[in-house]
Amino acid sequence: MSGYGNYLNLIALSLFSFQVTGSAFGVGALMALRLFAGFLAGLGSAALAARTTRLRIMVGADIGQGVAMTVLALCADRAPVWLLGCAVVVTGAGNVCFTVALRSAVPAMVGPEARTRANGLLVTGRSIATVLGFASAAPVIAFGGYGAAFALNAASFAVCAVALLALRPRTDGEDRGAEEPGREESAGRPGRRRPWRGAAGLPGLLLGMILLRGVDALASSSHNVALPVVAHAAEPSAPALFMTRFWVAWAVGTIAAHLVLKRAGKGTGWGERAFAWGTLAMSVCFVAAFTGLPAAGLVAVAACAGFADGWTEIVYTSRLQAAPDRQRSRLFGMSATAETAGFAVGTVLAAAALEALPALSVVGVFHGTAVLAALLLLAFAATAARSPSRTHGSEGDTHGTRPGTGTPPGA
Template sequence: MASAYAVSACGNYLSLIALGLFSYTVTGTAFGVGAVMALRLFCGFVAGFLSSTLLTWVAHHTVMIGADVARGTVMVVLALGGGRTSTWVLAAAVAVLGAGNTFSNVALRSWIPALVGGSARARANGSLVMGRSLATVVGFASAAPVIAFGGYPLAFACNAAGFAVSAGALLVLQRAAHGEGAEDAEPAADAGAVKPASGTESPGTEAPATGSGMKAQATGAGTKAQEPAADPVAGGRPKEPVAAGRPQEPVRRSRFRWRQTAAPLSGVLLMMIVLRGIDAFASSSHNVALPVVAHDAHPGEPALFMTRFWATWAVGTFLAHLVLRRRKSEAAWGESAFALGTCAMALSFAAAFWGLPAAVVVAAAASAGFADGWTEIVYASRLQAAAEPLRSRLFGLSAAAEQSGFALGTIATAAALETLPASVVVSAFHGVAVCGALALLTSLYVSTRRRRLSRTGERPQALSRR
């Protein structure tokens, strides 16, 4: 699945450059290119709000396969149309691409716990981040030679082939899920289900582990309560205790499934999603400013400069995956780790644009990649700790926040670069991300201190009653 995702993402980044140039060829104006990009972002923004509702009615893998088929179809249409493509056909294709990307990403992220299990979701997220990072470098680096060799039709055909590979991998996973009877189901470890005593085990024999760190003790009576286990990715909060020997009652689904997605969200999760949108707003600055800096610093080979920068960034994300897969402590997966990683990423990207020596720029790019991979893995794993349908709702809101933040940041960065140097613009935008991360850290500190004070205040009262 990770390999298919990387192939599909590589085609996406390849067609991102090709589609921008092709849009200028079709529309003939810079305003037309901006309108096409705005339409794509707007459709992705709307799809973020609709994705949670869609996933309550349609299976995750079905949504992803449908998105791959739809995006692959429009890529084939653009490849066959070539220079004869009309503006309306281009607009329809861009709308499908924007909505399809969001639907596919939300479905994939929210499907990970059911696909690999709750305990392995962080490692799966790391594999996806690593694959996307490599796809970014390969897709951007291959855009120029592919377009030079076969034109826009070849670039669009490569993207369509990537969608076909992704759809094929999903079909294989779908058959495997049908064979195991676990299609789009929550794993027992996440649900906290415990196997009842079968009566064939002798007293004192341990039953197989059925939860995160929980074991069912098959005693004669079979009524010993389970100790709740803490989920490190969920911030260390313990799960609800389940009595041994009693099967968990099935979750009752409302006939009106849309009501299940209307549950209120916690303040911490909302702040994380808002910070993710602010991070996308800040990240748009270095994406827009990097080509400008590349042309100014290396006018003879700007593409080589950008390839080196993103390759170093990809190495950093790979290192983040290697580090996080070895850490199982609660501190590595908490909200504080996400906020601190956002600060480190913002400061690293800002340092890369201050005209420092080449070795320092390489170190800053690697540091930015490490922090970017760290925050991506921690953030996705934290949202995946929620149960469905809340999980799909969280990722849908996150996609909408990221799309809107990146769109606003792109427009603001383009306007700011007309009068200010790239170093000032990138530093100012990432300074906003640092402020948002500090606000989240302050909120976490205040809430933690209040909990500690409330606990210390309850103990003397309990002792005085005795």
Template structure:
């Protein structure tokens, strides 16, 4: 009897190793994010003290968002002109300088000084975020960008909880000036990490044409333009055909993220109201538990996606994953505001919302990073503009709606819009797949 020869098992491709130096970049980003969220509370309270009215606070917060909106329009061109690394350094240093000035002038601050500070913070945050996200594939390699995006999302989530939780003790014990100084120091830490690491952030123009690389990657996915067998197509024609298909898809993804930001503003506005009703003696503790559960969910999302091949994000799987994750996130946030009495069940639902939120952010960021280097910064600038616009519009309309409707109604309506937008994108993606399957071979 002849022994059968067993075929060797096919090895599952593993993602490339994550650069060690990039871990320091994630740590620096976590520190600056912590300072941002600490300052979000401190600056809001301080602005209310200086202006003496909710209208003044609202106008200055709107100005901050508007500065970020305008910065998003110019971020792509500016990153291409000065370089992403230099743009991140400039953004960090300018924000640190603004916070140092505010910390020194805390006793004599005027409305004019606050206007200047919020403009610097709004524009600086957008410039830094656009430059960082578009530089990730260059800093860690295209194959490791999913893991990098997951670590950055996790770092920001943990920083959110730490910043919100420590705001009250820091302000109560040391005052607003100390909180502003901590924020300034966090920006300087981030700038120092970027300066001394010297990670590459822009592709060398003498390297392989990124458009050709992008074309090759696209042909490995089901989004690629199918050609008859044996046909030969000139390179410039192939690139043109790809670019005529990409804008519509990316525009749909970017618009969905804008609607997602609009929906997210509703639970950010409604949460303090619910916290005051559910835990009148200590609403801050309720909010901390809420955001901590959400942060745990984003950490789980990173663990689920860190082994996923980056090329998967570029095909229809990425579109369906983003749409499905947005639907799940919206449903979970609506459930969280239905008045669930059991704390563990509430925290579990919020954790699921965090998983879906982190999942969609990682998939979306990785998808945009698949674009050619020379287009990536412009795409992220457009994305920042859409997200800022959606969040600003949502903050205003959700706050006004809370005067007439319950928190559940407001959150349900806003997240219902995100759910419907994601469902439409999902149906379009599935319909496109069915049409592709009916094409003759």
């Protein structure tokens, strides 16, 4: 429900921003403000999670965003720019805080073994919410105005908050204060350094996945910016139909990814390599979507891109959730920061590039960067797997990439 409200509001708030500011620059400035608020929220989410429960963070984020949208709905006819700016800051920060808390809480909610299935259900719900939110934005605004769209968004947050308070799911594990795995082994073998160990005590492969996720967000910004341009050029009489067809096919692909991973029965065996290959396939499919394919070919390619998108989302989220409870909020906070920064920078660069270059060139360059980053992660994973010290320590069992190791390495 809250996802539906978010995607409905994504269109409504963009159009309303243009109406209030009267310029494309104003729309871009407010979008940048929202992304910057999300960036800061990602940086501070781990510290916030250490001081309170994830359930309170999610409920608080819902209440804050609901209040902001209610005020905006009541003032839709005469909203000043400063009020709109406050609303986008609250929604930008609230959405990131909620997402970080939810993703890091999934193992505590359903148990480590069921996290991949739960992530698949979340991805499926998000895909359906995306299509319904985008599809209903136009009729809702047409019949009820921006006030109705904002009120509906506020109601979706209220439903989510009430559901959390009624269900009161367990969101925090028992090891939040425990020492990180691997510290004991390190203490027992002073001076021994693992070559794949990353910065700040995190495994290098996990840091590589987060960096690749940020590059993927940068690449994805290009097709999000270029798609409306291509839609107007390909079908000037019905650009909305073109975009709806594309995103519906994409959503069907993401749902199919969940069904495949669920039937594979190896949710805890997929790791960094599966994520890298999925990112590579997704980038190739998105580039192919801008090559001027006929309608049937575009639908097929969009479905394949959605499958790879759903695959990478489930695999990536499940892999980060394999970390100890006390580390998960930090990981997902870093991930949210990388994704927000990548998408923000990519949106600005892609919009500027589209002024001088065709859509295919822009999307090709951006997603080509993601392909190169995925290949680098694959090479890094192969090097770590061949490292002689990998067979001596226990870190490979905790953070390894091979299925079937002792502690589930994550998917």
